Amino acid sequence: MAKLNKEEVLNFELGVADTPWMDTPTVFKEGMYCHAAKKKTLDVVGMPNTHDWSSSDEDWNLPEDWKEILLDGMKDRLEKYRSFRLFMDVCVRCGACADKCHFYLGSGDPKNMPVLRAELLRSVYRRYFTTSGKLFGKLAGARDLTEEVLHEWWYYFYQCTECRRCSAFCPYGIDQAEITIMGRELLNLIGLNTDWIAGPVSNCFMKGNHVGLEPQTIMGNVEFMMDDLEEATGVHCEPSFNRKGAEILFVVPSGDLYAEPGTFTFMGYILLLEHLGLDYTLSTYASEGGNFGFFTSNEMAKRLNSKMYAEAKRLGVKWILGGECGHMWRLVNQYMDTWNGPADFLEMPVSPITGTKFENAASTKMVHITEFTADLIYHNKIKLDPSRNDHLNVTFHDSCNTSRAMGLLEEPRYIVKHVCNNFHEMPEETIREKTLCCGSGAGLNAGENMELRMRGGYPRADAVRSVIERFGVNTLANICAIDRAAMPALMDYWVPGTRVTGVHELVGNALVLGDDDYRQLDLRLEEIPNAKQPPAPEPEPVAETAEGEASEGGSNA
């Protein structure tokens, strides 16, 4: 057989593209992007320059002056947001962020390196807003804003989940999520949103939640869930809706109101709150903790966020309790007070059960339910039987927003360790502030981009796999509605057989409602293996079998 030239065969590329990134064309690949936003959907909330277009077409039917609109928009934002201007200038391209992005780790596409994703915008900034860029163009890392550049922006700014893991490793603290946020905000100036984001925004604006659940649907769904709860626990719960004068307004992500496994988490919340006899109410108007406006523009996020405070004011509650949600808590913790605060009409949250003042929420007046429940457990105010969760071998996924934007690291773990006997952490470099994203946040949890989601979630799934291999973990707990919606698919693909659950589903299972609580079913109405059995009743004296009466056999036979 003829031998091949060794040098020739070994001369493979070293992972470096043939062309510089600016000259490497962006190819739209199926499964990597979402459908375009519909004009009528954007019109509901009065977005500018809406038009019909398709993300898979070459011609996006752009407004004639699209370039001026974008450059004017960029100028406005550079003047308005000091952080944006700083982040456009300050990066030294050290590459510390490059391999921290789950999308880069899952795909190897260099334009998914956070530094390069930011460079997509920076190159245009330099060309039009810096002297060096104006004079030296490409030599200074600047490039013209063209339709190809615009397409590239759209493709890659909707391949970022704004998880901010890269920011945790940036020596300058550049918040790459803010760059994506600005990129998306600019695209929205010319009607270029995705339908998966624009739809929930208009639904939320019109009906109070992302999927457009109307009040009667919410109440109907809750009724179903309460039926299941009664079947599992024997306790009938009737949470109130829109009740004026309640002490607490309870706001959950709407995913918990209609989709599994979020519905089981909702059942856990309600079982706990009803068991405590808390004076709380749900709202069918502020029926969404999440906020896809945040993935559209600052102004839209502010508008949608305001409903929670408005409803709290209308109902006259004292404070707000929030469910297990991710980006909801970044907004509550970092933005809400600036947007719509101060909420002076509310009071500093105080747990009516333990008396704990939640001083961390002194300004927003909003408490995360894991803070509330951890406090209950700490003060020994609820009785728990963690053995009911013994068939679950649990690990905990820190949601990006609650961990990096809120520092909510210990409370959920504290709860899980009290309601489960089997808990194992994932490797240190994949949890807490360094947590890996689910790959579906920031409005990317659509169906048509499933490949993108599977790529992005792969590093997280592999960390789960590692604890499956080492400890036999079979359950992934989390405190984010998007995690609960998106991770079942992620787990099914990469680590099949892994259950996804909210923390309060585990709480609901473990909660002992009274001395006679010998429930045999969990909140999914599945049998609890080795469930404790009620004590056998005192044997009654055996009556003698009457002559001629049918016998069951045995000793009487």
Next chain:
Amino acid sequence: MSALTEEIAKGKDSIMAAWEKSATALKGPSPFPVRKGQGRFANPAAYHREEGMSDVLDWLCADEVEEIPASLGDICRIKAVQDDKPSQSLAFLFDLKNIIRSVVGSAATEAEYRALDEQIDALALHSFDYFVACRNQIAQLRVEEVSRGEKMLLRRLEKLENKEMNGENLA
């Protein structure tokens, strides 16, 4: 152990290095991410790629017929979400034929090379099956996700159907 498999085992590091370069090249289909940093979680795709490739080389060198290594499935699973054609995604397996030929010496016989090619073809066929199964699963994931979101709607429908069956007024 044949002369060829002995040489493959001996030159495993060189073969791995060349195969790595071919698999991570940026030309054509989506690349595997290039390995950076230490440890599995610094780059899980690269970690499993290396593990899978190493297992494949060990499998080729095995004295007895063994099952195709499961870790090759990990590579196929990663490749199946890169949105390239199966022929592009799995071409790296065929690179192995030339790479091995360029690294090993001349001791191997024509028959041994033919047997090696057959083994690599078997790997490729197995990988195509796995790849297609992964692609089908992605389609199924979409259906199941929609179905999880529709649970309450289905229960509502069920309730209406029960009412209808019991002759109750649905108005």
